[in-house]
Amino acid sequence: MPILLAILYGVVIYRFSAWRTAKQLDAQSTELADPMLRVLMDRMAAALDLPRLRVHIYEIDPVNGLAAPDGRIFITRGFYNKFRAGEVTGDELASVIAHEMGHVALGHSRRRMIDFSGQNALRTALAMVLGRFIPGVGPWIAGLLTSLLAARLSRSDEYEADAYAAALLTKAGIGVAPQISLFQKLDALTQSNGGTAPAWLLSHPKTEERIAALRALETKWAPAQ
Numbered sequence: 001m002p003i004l005l006a007i008l009y010g011v012v013i014y015r016f017s018a019w020r021t022a023k024q025l026d027a028q029s030t031e032l033a034d035p036m037l038r039v040l041m042d043r044m045a046a047a048l049d050l051p052r053l054r055v056h057i058y059e060i061d062p063v064n065g066l067a068a069p070d071g072r073i074f075i076t077r078g079f080y081n082k083f084r085a086g087e088v089t090g091d092e093l094a095s096v097i098a099h100e101m102g103h104v105a106l107g108h109s110r111r112r113m114i115d116f117s118g119q120n121a122l123r124t125a126l127a128m129v130l131g132r133f134i135p136g137v138g139p140w141i142a143g144l145l146t147s148l149l150a151a152r153l154s155r156s157d158e159y160e161a162d163a164y165a166a167a168l169l170t171k172a173g174i175g176v177a178p179q180i181s182l183f184q185k186l187d188a189l190t191q192s193n194g195g196t197a198p199a200w201l202l203s204h205p206k207t208e209e210r211i212a213a214l215r216a217l218e219t220k221w222a223p224a225q
C-alpha cells in the first residue's frame, strides 16, 4: 500500500511538472530567427535528412540550453546575447543546439522527467521502509541514495548527448572543435565569475573529462592519412 501510494504520488508529480514546464516555455519563448544561425541549423538539418530545425529562444538571462520533454529545443536569451556580443561564435552555439538535439533524439528529455518523478516515488518508498528500521536518519539515507542514482543517470546522458552532437557536427561539416572551445570559454567564465558556473555547465560533468571524451571521438573518426 505505501509503495502504491508512492507510485501514485510520482505519477501526479510527473504530470504536473510536465504541464508546468510546457506552460512556462510557451509563455516565455519565441522562435530563433537569426540568419547566421539559420545557415548552421540548415546544415545540421541536411545532415539529418530533415527539412528544417526549429529552435526557440527562452526569455531568461542565465546561459543555458534546454530540451523540453515534448522534444522542443530552447536556447536562453542570455546565451543568444553572448553570441550577439561576439563572446560565443555561431559554431559554438550550434554545438549547444546539437547537444540538446542529442538529449531529444536519445530520449533523455522524456526519461529525465520520468526519472524526476520516479525519484520522488523511490525516495518516498525508501524513506518509509528505512524510516521503520533506522528512525531519524532513514529518510536522510533515502534521499542520499536517490540523489546518487540520479547523478549517475544524468552523467551518462551528458556524455551520450556530447557524442551525438560530435557526430552530427562532424557530418554537418562544423566539426568537434566548437564543442571543445565552448567548454573552455564557459570554464574560463566560471573562474572570472568568482567560481559561479553558468547554469549549462552546472548540470553537467567535469569540463576536462568531457573535452577528453570529445578528443577521443575526434581521433577515432579522423580520416586515415
Ligand SMILES: [Zn+2]
Residues within 6 Å of the ligand: 099, 103, 157, 158, 161, 204
Ligand atoms: Zn546536457
